[in-house]
Amino acid sequence: MPIYDISYTSLIFCFFLLIIPIFISRKIRLELEKSTLEAVFRMSIQLFFAGLFLNFIFNLNNGLLNLAWVGLMIFFASYTAIKSADLNVKKLFLPIIISIAFSNLVILLYVNKFVINLENLLDARYLIPIAGMLLGNALRGNVVGIGDFYNDIKRNENRYLYSLSIGAGRYEAVIPYLRKSLRAAIKPTLANIYSIGIVSLPGMMTGQILGGASPLIAIKYQITIMVAIYVSTLLSTTLSILTSFGTAFDDYGLVNKELYEKSS
């Protein structure tokens, strides 16, 4: 099966489609003309450079460089995770980056070794895209999990203090919040697993099929990826919350007030 390349000139036909949203935006005064063009322009530039860079990395296929690239992805994933959760980045950065890095690397290498049976565990063509998929999901889980956990304690401060007052230990007092936030963090992934294949063809499968792979191979990869995503999301979110205790709580068992201040 041939893979049809999209030429740069034919991309112009793709951009022609944007006339539709711009027309709608004009007519209904959505005032989205500028942001539409800006967003698409930014995406194109970003992806263009990502393409160049990934092409370079894939051609070189140096294990350490691939790993370093994944490290960089983890760094940015963790940074965004805390930033969008409105919690103090400085205080939580270390526990989160360690948790995400640990969980994702362990699952990633396990999958490469035992499921895909790769000879080179650090092969860029597998390592980087799979890492990206795991990270994207772990990231979302961590944002929801950590954010829910600390905001729930803050919102229900009296409830939390009451449990301490009746003799709850540090861990016993936070368990209800941990349970609730982990459930919230993992629910979308679980729902996604339920509906996959019926409601939507996932991006990776689509990509593989467009790339010429048999759907029968594509589904096996998809099953692997979904399980890996589920495990790494739950593992990294649990570890993130647990390892954040050391810096987030004081010796009295109370959440450090600075945690809720938005860092500038």
Added chain:
Amino acid sequence: MSVEPLNNELINNELIKYESIGISFGNRKVLSGFNLTVKKNQKILLRGKSGVGKTTLLKMLLGFTKPSEGTLYFRNRVIDSKTCWEARKEIAYVVQDTDLGEGKVKNLLGEIFSYRANKEKLDSEKLWTFMRELELEDNILEKNFQELSGGEKQRVGILIALLLNRNIYLLDEATSALDAKLKKKVADYFLAREDWTLLIVSHDKEWERDWMRIIDLETQSW
């Protein structure tokens, strides 16, 4: 040599000691130079209009807030990040608006009595007795805590404190949502227990007794 045991006993009788305590909310100073010694089995009522720091004085004992000045002792030890955990295991704290969280009352009670500090304290016979005393209906255990009325929540708070079987009680407007008859019943029950030490914050006159020490934070009469 012979004086020592007596001295020890005297000191051990001192459960709680507030020493020149000051409280500030933000930049606003609401209380300063507060002194109070609570001896074992004493019943003390704290009064004063809201915002004067009554609740804060109680919370300090559990390490939920720190005094802006002065020192607080529990059993002759300064309340700090270590001793507050001990205090939390010895003191029963009843608040105005008890909040146990979401779920069935039964399960929430189960969670509380699964804490290491409270294991083996849930005595079902006692549970039913106290529930009857507090006029809580049997089916309350099956109800969702968040669906209870204010008065019912408050009584569940009292119920938990009683089940925890502790000897020191901080009662912060613990009967505010109850009817007069029940207020009296609860106050009578607590005040009659000679071996209990009570630190009471309440606007309910049912808690007042001629023989008890009453401290008015507004007039600074301590």
